[in-house]
Amino acid sequence: MGPADVEAVWRIESARIVAALTRLTGDFGLAEDAAQEAVAEALVSWPRVAPASPAGWLMATARRRAIDMIRRRAALRDRYALLAASDPAVDGDDADPDRIDDDVLALMFVSCHPVLSREARVALTLRVVGGLSSEEIARAFLVPVPTVQARITRGKKTIAAAGVPFALPEADERRERLGGVLSVLYVIFTEGSTATSGDRLLRPDLAYEAIRLARTLAALLPDEPEVHGLLALCELTAARFPARTARDGSPVLLADQDRRRWDHSAVRRGLAALVRASRRGLGPYGLQAAIAAAHASAPSVEATDWDRIVLLYEALGRVAPSPVVELNRAVAVAMGSGPTQALAIVDELIALDRLPGSHLVPSVRGELLARLDRRAEARAELELAARRCANRRERSVLVRKAAALTGHERDQGPGQV
Structure with a gap:
C-alpha cells in the first residue's frame, strides 16, 4: 500500500479516529496530533506490510501515540490511566469505526463552539472532521x-483554554451552533462535488461523507428546516455525479449529460428533504436546493424553467448575498433571456472586484462573449480562466473552449457540469 492508499483511508476515517481519541482523552489538540502521527507512521509502514484492517491500524496506532504524549505530561497521569485501560471501541486492529458516529457529530459541535471565530470554526472543522x-x-x-494554518492552531488553543467539553450540547445551545456546522458540511460537500484542484473533477469520498453527516444531523434535529435544505441540496x-464525467474522468457539461444516468433515487430523496425544508419557508440552503430541484426535474437544458431559477437566485441574493450567487444568476439569465443582460451582471462584478483571482468570472464572461460572437475577447477570457483554474480536468474544458474559438465552432451557452 502506497501514499495514495494512506490518504484514501485517512479521508474516510480521520473524523472518526480524532473523535474517538477526543472522547477518550478529553484533549482536542492532542487527539489530532496523535492521529497525524499515526498517518506519518502509516506512510512508512504500509508500503512494507499492509495491515489487514487499515482503519483499525490507524486507530490503534493513534491511541498508542496519544498514550505516549500523555505519558510525557506529568500533570495528566490520571488521563493516562484512563486511556491505558482497555476500550473495545478503539482497542486493536479490529476496531469498528462505525461505532463512533455520535462522536463525530459531537466533534463537529465542539469545532463550531461560540468561543471560536466563524473563520476558525470552519477551518478547524474542515481539517479535523472533513x-x-x-x-x-x-x-x-x-x-x-x-x-488557514494560523486559524486552526488558534482554534485548538482556544478550545483547550476554554475547557470546552467533548459532548453534544443541549438543544438550545445546539441551535446556536447549527449555522457553523451547516456551513462546514456545505464546504466539504462543495469540495467533493467540484474539486478546487488536482486531477479529478469529483471527490465523491468528501461529498458522500458530507451527505452522511447531513443525514445524521437531520435525524438529530428533525425540526430544523435548513438542515433538511442542506441535505436536499x-x-x-450528487444525483448528477454518475453523468458528470466520462470514462476517462473528463467533465461532461450539463447540456451533454445523459440524464438517464442520474441517480434518480437520490433525486427522490432530495425532493423529499426539500418538502420538509419548505414547511416553514426556505432559507439559503433550501433555496439552493430548489434550484437544484428545477434542474433535476427538467428533461433537458432547453426545457429547464430558467425563469424560475432566475427568481430563486434573486431570492437567494437577498437572504444570502454573495458574488458567486450573482455569477450563477448571470448564467441563468443568459439561458433565459440571452447573453447581453447576463454580461452586464458579470461586468458589474468585475467593476466591483468581487471575485479577484477566481477563474469563475472570466470563464462565464468568455462563454457569454462567445455567444455574442466577440470571439477574440472570449478566447482571451477563457485562456485567463484556464491559467487561474487549479483543477486539471476543469482547466482542460476551458482550454478546449478557447481553442475552439480559433476555428469555426461556437459555444451554445455557459457550460455547467
Whole structure:
C-alpha cells in the first residue's frame, strides 16, 4: 500500500479516529496530533506490510501515540490511566469505526463552539472532521495557506483554554451552533462535488461523507428546516455525479449529460428533504436546493424553467448575498433571456472586484462573449480562466473552449457540469 492508499483511508476515517481519541482523552489538540502521527507512521509502514484492517491500524496506532504524549505530561497521569485501560471501541486492529458516529457529530459541535471565530470554526472543522488539508481549505475560501494554518492552531488553543467539553450540547445551545456546522458540511460537500484542484473533477469520498453527516444531523434535529435544505441540496447535486464525467474522468457539461444516468433515487430523496425544508419557508440552503430541484426535474437544458431559477437566485441574493450567487444568476439569465443582460451582471462584478483571482468570472464572461460572437475577447477570457483554474480536468474544458474559438465552432451557452 502506497501514499495514495494512506490518504484514501485517512479521508474516510480521520473524523472518526480524532473523535474517538477526543472522547477518550478529553484533549482536542492532542487527539489530532496523535492521529497525524499515526498517518506519518502509516506512510512508512504500509508500503512494507499492509495491515489487514487499515482503519483499525490507524486507530490503534493513534491511541498508542496519544498514550505516549500523555505519558510525557506529568500533570495528566490520571488521563493516562484512563486511556491505558482497555476500550473495545478503539482497542486493536479490529476496531469498528462505525461505532463512533455520535462522536463525530459531537466533534463537529465542539469545532463550531461560540468561543471560536466563524473563520476558525470552519477551518478547524474542515481539517479535523472533513480531513481537508490546509491548502484545500485555503483554496475553498480564497485565503493564504498560512492564514488557514494560523486559524486552526488558534482554534485548538482556544478550545483547550476554554475547557470546552467533548459532548453534544443541549438543544438550545445546539441551535446556536447549527449555522457553523451547516456551513462546514456545505464546504466539504462543495469540495467533493467540484474539486478546487488536482486531477479529478469529483471527490465523491468528501461529498458522500458530507451527505452522511447531513443525514445524521437531520435525524438529530428533525425540526430544523435548513438542515433538511442542506441535505436536499447535497442529494440533488450528487444525483448528477454518475453523468458528470466520462470514462476517462473528463467533465461532461450539463447540456451533454445523459440524464438517464442520474441517480434518480437520490433525486427522490432530495425532493423529499426539500418538502420538509419548505414547511416553514426556505432559507439559503433550501433555496439552493430548489434550484437544484428545477434542474433535476427538467428533461433537458432547453426545457429547464430558467425563469424560475432566475427568481430563486434573486431570492437567494437577498437572504444570502454573495458574488458567486450573482455569477450563477448571470448564467441563468443568459439561458433565459440571452447573453447581453447576463454580461452586464458579470461586468458589474468585475467593476466591483468581487471575485479577484477566481477563474469563475472570466470563464462565464468568455462563454457569454462567445455567444455574442466577440470571439477574440472570449478566447482571451477563457485562456485567463484556464491559467487561474487549479483543477486539471476543469482547466482542460476551458482550454478546449478557447481553442475552439480559433476555428469555426461556437459555444451554445455557459457550460455547467
